[in-house]
Amino acid sequence: DDIASGRAFDLKWLRSRGLKCSFKCSKLVKSKLFTMLMNRITPARASWNGCNSSVWRKDILKANGFDERMRYGGEDREFGERLVNSGMKSRQIRYSAILLHLDHNRPYKNEEAIEINRAIRRETKATRRMRTQFGIDKE
Numbered sequence: 667d668d669i670a671s672g673r674a675f676d677l678k679w680l681r682s683r684g685l686k687c688s689f690k691c692s693k694l695v696k697s698k699l700f701t702m703l704m705n706r707i708t709p710a711r712a713s714w715n716g717c718n719s720s721v722w723r724k725d726i727l728k729a730n731g732f733d734e735r736m737r738y739g740g741e742d743r744e745f746g747e748r749l750v751n752s753g754m755k756s757r758q759i760r761y762s763a764i765l766l767h768l769d770h771n772r773p774y775k776n777e778e779a780i781e782i783n784r785a786i787r788r789e790t791k792a793t794r795r796m797r798t799q800f801g802i803d804k805e
Contacts, residue, residue, distance in 0.1 A: 674766055693761055704761040712756035714746020718765040725749060730801030736786055737779035738772060744787045752796040 668674045677694045681687065692704065714721075719742070729748045732741050750756065789795070799805040 669766060675764060693764055701761045705758050708758060708760060710758070710760060712758035713743070714749060714756060715742060717742075717767065718763050719746070721749060721754070725752075725754060727802065728752065728797065730797045730799070730803055730805075733786060733798040733800050735800045736783045738775045738783075739780040740783040740787055744783070744790050747787065747790050748796050748798065751790070751794045 673679045675694060677685075677691055680691075680694075685691070692700075695701070729745060729752065732745050736744060746756075
């Protein structure tokens with residue numbers, strides 16, 4: 667109900683429930699001018715991070731989707747790197763497209779899986795790979 671009603675995006679409501687004020691709270695300022703300015707000057711690079719990303723279906727199929735060898739930790743980044751390798755440009759809208767992440771336990775997170783994912787990402791970067799063999803179509 668808090669999400670559907672919009673309360674979860676209301677800074678005053680969040681602060682009344684214990685949210686500590688930080689620079690991240692500026693993403694909840696409701697001003698088109700402020701949003702446009704912040705999207706333009708943010709030092710963060712525009713990149714595919716999965717948390718609030720979109721792409722055309724044809725581009726997902728061209729990259730063959732997520733690399734299914736990967737587990738928790740970076741599979742969205744690796745997918746995004748393949749999209750960039752194929753010529754796709756990212757657009758920075760971190761102050762326009764606000765997301766809400768519901769915190770939860772991650773019993774599936776482990777260092778072994780994260781290191782495997784990092785190795786796959788390094789290979790994708792080094793080879794400028796645009797498509798995985800381990801995605802939607804099993805090649």
